[in-house]
Amino acid sequence: MLKDENGTVADSAESSVRERIAALEQLLGDPHDPGNPFGHAALLAADERGELIPEAERALDGFGLNAEFVPRELGGRLDRVDNLARVLRPVFRRDPALGLGYGVTSFLAAIAVWASGSEAQRRWTADLLLRGGRLAIAYHELAHGNDFVRNEFAALPDGADFLLDGRKEVINNAERAEALVLFSRTTAEPGPRSHSVLLVDKASLPVDRFDHLPRYRTVGVRGCEIGGFEFRRCPLPGDALVGTPGEGVEIALRSFQITRSVVPGMVLGGADTALRTVVGFAVQRELYGRSLLGIPHVRAAIAGSFADLLVSDCLCLVATRAVHLLPEQTSVYAAVVKYLVPKVLQETTYDLSIVLGANFYVRNGDYGVFQKHVRDLPMTSLGHAGTAACQATIIPQLPRLARRAWTLGEEAPQALFRPHEDLPPLDTDRLTLAADQDALVASLLSGADRLEGPEGRGRELAGVRAMVRCLVDELHRCREEGLALSPQDRTALASPHAYAVADRYALVLAGSACLNVWLDRQPDGSAFLDDPRWLTAALTRVVRRLGRSLPEGAELDVDWMLREVLERHRSARSYDLYDTPLAG
């Protein structure tokens, strides 16, 4: 009985997510329809003007997209981080600038309030978002990049209040946001306990003490209104403090574990459009008297790109579900995903651009949307956590993980790898700043063992087995090198070698994610995910990125992958693990 009830709850959660995705798809319509006010043609024109389509923002208001960013107990629809990424994919599929500019940065800001704010702050922030308001996230200053602990922006205590002094630059929605979450130095002493997070209601500030900085023009996400602030001894009430004084770095690092996990899963929507656009081109185009799809390099590029998207989605799935299932370990996984997924997607769009040829350089017309996504992709992935910042989270943890976690440890629960299975509620208090276990590595080792048993029988798995042995071998190398890292390698002055170890470790985790998504697939799941050929394809992409030659029998089945790509193109279904119906 209880089991039935649980089953029903899970099913209704899943059907609610599917309904929301379908509603967004319908709302935003067929992107290829030239008459669609939110189609590619309209989005490209808005991009040229450097604006978001106002009607598109109103449509998202009508849908109540902001409710996706607000926890359910505060009246919103946020209960699962993996589902948040899924629901935003239809928006990023059309326009990453719309996704970021309408609202994702509001979520990036709000998560600090959800995790550490007072009841009053949580209520106030929820109400602001639920009535369509925006939050800006002001952590960085241009001069200090992701080294935000060196920030000079000060909010020094002044009696019971704070006095804000300084500039915050390159802030999305700086001007039109009603409130901001501000990362600020609150004592003059050096070190990680000198900063705090403040929730600032702009309406409460004296207008003569702060200004908005002129808008920055950017290479990608041109429609986003990116600006900044200048405060001049601007008073702020003391109750703006989020958490305790000096808790700023800790709040930021814990919030990043959620935001770094979830953003790559949204960005995947843009990469889907890039692939879909190139597939559409290849289907229509004839060259040297034959369809482009008859050219082996084109076929391989498209099939490989689809495999890259699947690798990326396996990583996104694991990271977003780990926030619920393994919160003590997500500091590393979130950084790995935020580092690796945008990198894989940029490499894959480069491969695809070669198929487009001269059309890659055209900014309008049927294929113009491709170069827009190529420009937007790095912007959305830089955002709040650049590559270097993510590596700086991974590298210092490597020696400890190598010592403690990579030889023994508990593997991940099955639910980590199952897209539709229920999850425990999000508990941000359990997110810790350093991982002491590595379930994804443990699952790689146990998965490798499983493949040597009955589950790995059969000629069609020979390639998988061989590639998984490669991954295990690579893990052992990472372990040796991780143990040998010097203390200096755990500072910002880490050697290039330390970065290389982190890079290979990230790929090992990607391989483990793919392997276990296949091994632990639900028995009643899709026929596609049941077939080991997608796993073979995914692992070839990982092993090649490790700089290793493919073992015998490990080959990406181009024809089979391409058949799936073309079928999903024809029937308008998403290029990810979910195979979601699209509006076109």
Place this chain on the structure above:
Amino acid sequence: MPGSAMPSVTEHQFREWLIERVSRYVRRPAQEIDPSAPFAEYGMDSVAALSLFGDIEDAFGMYLEPTVAWDHPTVESLARFLALETTNGAVR
């Protein structure tokens, strides 16, 4: 207080160990490490300070919050804290 001599010896050992450790992080001779100066002044950033807790765990078998070096941000204060923790039973 019974055993009150122990912590002072241990505190001294922690100090010596921490000085050696910090000097390896920042690649400076041990005699240049001022036990009363914040780690951050040696260029030991917040992330490096975060990994110090793992070193302490390995060397002394003490289980601490990752942020221990943030809350006790000098060799002196961290050594004193660790000595106190030893007597309070953080060792497993």
